[in-house]
Amino acid sequence: MRSISILLAGASCLVTVPAFAEESADAEITVTGIRQAYQGAFEAKEVPQAVSVISSETLEDNNILRLTDALDLNASVSRQNNFGGLWDSYAVRGFAGDDNLPSGYLVNGFNGGRGFGGSRDVAGVERIEVLKGPAAALYGRGEPGGTVNIITKQAEFDALKVNASGLFGSFDRVRFDADANLPVGESIAVRLIGFFEKSDSFRTTVDSKRYGFLPSVALKLAEDTVLSYELEWTHSEADFDRGIVAPGGNLNAMPRRNFLGEPGDGPLEAKVTGHQLQLQHAFSDDWSVLIGTSYRETDLEGFSSEAELASGRQFLGRPATPNVLSRQRRFRDYEGEHFVVRGELSGDFELGGLRNRLLVGVDYDEFDNGQLFQRFRPASVTATSTEAAQYAINILNPVYGRFPLPVTGPLTNRLDQQKAYGFYLQDQISLSDALQVRIGLRYDDYDVRSLNRATSVSQNRSFSRVSPQFGLVVKASEAVSFYAAYGEGFRSNLGARANGDVFDPEFSKSFEAGAKFGLFDNSLSGTISLFNLKKRNVLAADVANPGFSIPVGKAGSTGLEFDLAGRLPGDVDLLFSYAYVDAEAKADVLDPNFSLQIRSGDPLINIPKHSLNAQLSKRFTIGDDRGLTFGAGIQHVSERLGETATNFFLPSYTLVRAFAKAELIEGLEVFGDVKNLFNETYFTNSFARLWVAPGSPRAFTVGARVSF
Template sequence: MRLLRLLLASSLPVITATAATVAQAQDSRGAAEMENAGQSITVTGVRQAYRGNFAVSEIPQSIGEIEAETLQDNAITRLTDALDLNASVSRQNTLGGLWDSFAVRGFAGDENLPTGYLVNGFNGGRGFGGQRDAAGIERVEVLKGPAAALLGRGEPGGTVNLVTRQAVLGETFGTAAIQASSFETGRVEADANIAVTGGITARLIGYFEDGGSFRDTIDHERWGLLPSFGMALGADTRLTYDFEWTRVTQPFDRGIVVLDGNLDTVPRDRFLGEPGDEDHVARATGHQLRLQHDFSDRWSLLVGASHRDTLLTGSSSDAETVASRQALYTDGRSLSRQRRSRVYDSEQSVVRAEIAGDFDTGPLRHRVLVGADHDKFINDQLFQRFRPPPLSTNPGELAGNVLDILNPVYGRFPLPTVGPDFDRVDKQSSTGIFIQDQISLTDALQIRLGGRYDSYTLSTDNQRTNVFSERQDSRFSPQAGIVYRVADPLTLYAAYGQGFRANIGTDVSGAIFDPEVSESIEAGVKIAMGRRLSGTLTLFQLNKENVLASDANNAGYSVAIGTARSRGVELDLQGELPGAIEFLLSYAHIDAEARSAVLDPAYSFQINPGDPLINIPDHTVNLQLARDFMLAGRDARIGGGVQYVGKRSGETGTDFMLPDHVLARLFGEVELADHLTLYGTVANLFDEEWYASSYHRMWVAPGTPRTFTVGLRAGF
């Protein structure tokens, strides 16, 4: 029945794509990429912001790329799953599966907000639009290290940039796919690039997904429209407009509970919330407009603006985390639960402009990038809550909203009435200017000097306490780097940078926090041998101050916990082995730890210097192999991969750890007829019991068991 609904709901975009796309489809692995000095360059006619005219080997920074082919091979449909392929990125608390949260090089952002990321260079991840779908993504870039002098306002560990599929001017092609997966999940996607006139092209992208989960009572529905329109305004000017309209509906799910370190306290499929709370709904509507103009082959202009609105609404029943209110610790089966109601509304607007130039002063070549941007973010949160009373009052099961974890009976009690907890509007307005000059001193030696100046205003209007707080500040963030080409395939580099990120929100008294400030240093070696071998080996150390954590005793507020440090080594390689076997290898060893002695106010745990940061594994590896071949005269492809994630802290300030795990996967595809491909994947091949992340031993997110996917993809 679910598949029938899927087919009916998806027929319109599939028919539209089929009718509109009349030319032969271009293979996503060959049509969009060309090889140039060991660097993949996407040929869409759209220039990347903050990048300038550089080959990857010339940039004093480690950059990991997850290409469209890799996403397609693994039938990846979520950004979270895509980021698993880069070992420098680790999963964090996802607010019951309703937002994206991750750390790069051991550092995550604000626990009370989704992790920020960029979409075509624009801030796009801080809202509440649900977990990002992979539809419409051309590639994922993990921009690691000290880049804040250019990007500004980011985490020192790095920034994720999503490069979306853009309208390809003057061409007509398309694809459509339908797939079925385990847990009664069905999905369709369509992507049609239509040359309307000689200078105007529309790329229409849409998806719909409906399905269940390995978790009891959990279903979901997702859909989105992501069109892109391109217009040539003469030979040297291009205008691009991108639209985003998405919706996610699913229950809020905090996962399982763990007593006395026993990860088998309850089965991994047991839902401990309340189905009567029904779904959370996350919506997003976004716009991007970009104009690029080439004055000559050495000077260019890029101007853009974006606006994005998101809304998250819903109620949930979550395990109480404070021991003095949690009956489970007394009898091992009676789970006391809060009930929470959320209306989270956000609005973000960005404008930016940059000029890239290339000129000489005597024997020195300068490649400069000069620009400015303005960012405004409004975060409006209404949070209401019922909380179980302290155990010292001897509450009954009704008063504690109790669920028997060994024999759950849902709907046993009326849903508790929630009351106002916080009602707050946070506003951040920031303006930055930046300049960068990369100077070629010789054919082999380049230095990069740059800096960014930011001025920002933060305000918080607490409509429950009638307290208004405001803070204005400014900061200069310098950046420096050096690149030395030892020989044609080998380049050495080093970089240093400072950065900051404004801490949105206040403590419970209404005080706005000092911004996070960071210092980063890294050094490495890059190899660029075309398709045969390319990659980066990096050593790094990052330090940051004014780190915040959630205040569990006062939901929605934060507390300062001091300083933190992350250091480690990374290796990212890709290439081709003998026998035409393609390989991808990503490895990271990360030592991320607290550097201050503080008492965690959420649970009264002592945090000491050297304590590990939550959800950061010490070792992570991802390896993938694939090979193209002919089967009965038709193109075919087969491959597989393995991911290892080391043990990691599952709760701040305690010895609760999540165990390490190994996940294996297989994938393959075969051309059945011209422009028609059958594909399939098996994720978690050996059905490993694993844990994606944890915030507290009462909120542990179990990983997905073995999952099969099979689908058909047609090209036109």
């Protein structure tokens, strides 16, 4: 298999660095786990970049089960169109990427969000890092607003640990999780993680089921060498749900509970099979090498019935049919195949009396994106149009199965392939005890092929790019440091123009400056940052060829962030995150989906200017050192544009949550939480007035957790 040969080639290139092992031959080095690629060894105050971490304890306290819900805890991240709830889509600092694809998060530094594996479950997640700002010069091929990196729970050598939990909640939710870390002798460890969940919804007839198995194995080849393997195998089924409609912008035109699809379509199924293999070797305390490969297959398949968005084909709002919605029926079979291999050398050394912390790496990334898309679409409305011909449903009183399910016809059958080779170098130089400079660059060589499988016509395009980065860190005191950073990057646009030419990539520039500080002997840490981001070659409508796009758009985002986390006096835990984001178009273009006029200065869709998330919790000791924890949090999201190039805005909302847990006996804990405590009506995201995602009403959860 090609992945094996490439991995061996990369390993042979990087492992042949013999001098470092000889210099520290007498040193005792013990490697206990796999470090994170692309990051190096730095204290938080030494990094010229805003970084927020969501721990597994925070996820557990809030009973968070999805990546999207976890990212709500950070105000810099805003929800985007999530494809009927079947994938993760979000923007960091106002930039979301391609709204027709899932957001590209990382898993242990490997691209894990590309493809169609459904929404990410948090089972097996150790922590979630929101790496904001100009990091593209290191990671490459990403959005300038930032990157989300999921760190998974991996096999550990130290001790036997077993955790299991079960919960029951509103809308008939049932879930079971298990996590067992099993050391086998001193050199082998196995970790077995699994989950199962089944739930209905506040939306009539909509339900879901998901399960997965996430094992990992660690093998200590020597005191200074660890090999790890991790499997991701998940399956999810969910009814496709575009949400409610807001004719004329009226969000109260129908009950939130009414489902406007067809139960007869059955669920869409999403499947993931992924593998990660990593080898870490320490030559000394100061030099190490990390080699890894990842291979991930995803598949999304099924039928759906959705609101027709073209006004000329739509019954809804007409005098004779004010509450009757014309619908499309669609079939999708989306497949993703993603392969990555990388190698990284990390070193800490002195040169000319100055400390240097160096990262040098290479990576290869290959992504195949296959899309088979079929559609039935109602004809333009005439005086003789019937509800059957329009595949219509009443939004106030939906009757399912009223008409035979329409047969879908071919629309798209294409395969987009991307291959990229990258080289990166970063050096952080300590000019003095108080001043550090970071210099880095990344070179990428990219090849894109777009094949129309229906016509066998294909187009190829190759390009290369050098993305520099610069950073400065000034240590004002033991508690305060200031930083500034600049970086450039790019992201490939999938697809092709009307003439078949592959799109140019997006190019970006980003700048941020801020301060990091610690309070109460660093038990409370915070970051305040200012940022300015720009990108060009954003896709816009091709006026001469309706239905096609061209890369001519521009966008920008400026803002301020304030993040604070840790422990206050009185042993009160605090989590606080606020963001002001002004994200807008920077050129007059036509929107690629509906060819509506976008003006320079128009806000970007689904980006609130103000977001806030705050949480307080406290643990009390009762009896024989038993713990009782209470906590509460609040989330505020200001109004945001709900449809590009229009004046349709989703209203602001404020949600309150509360949680508690109690240790009954050693190793047995009960927990509970309530979300949307005051049962507020709200809307999380939108693509158009007829595709609006309503938020859940008040929901309760109770459960128990055992560990030993």
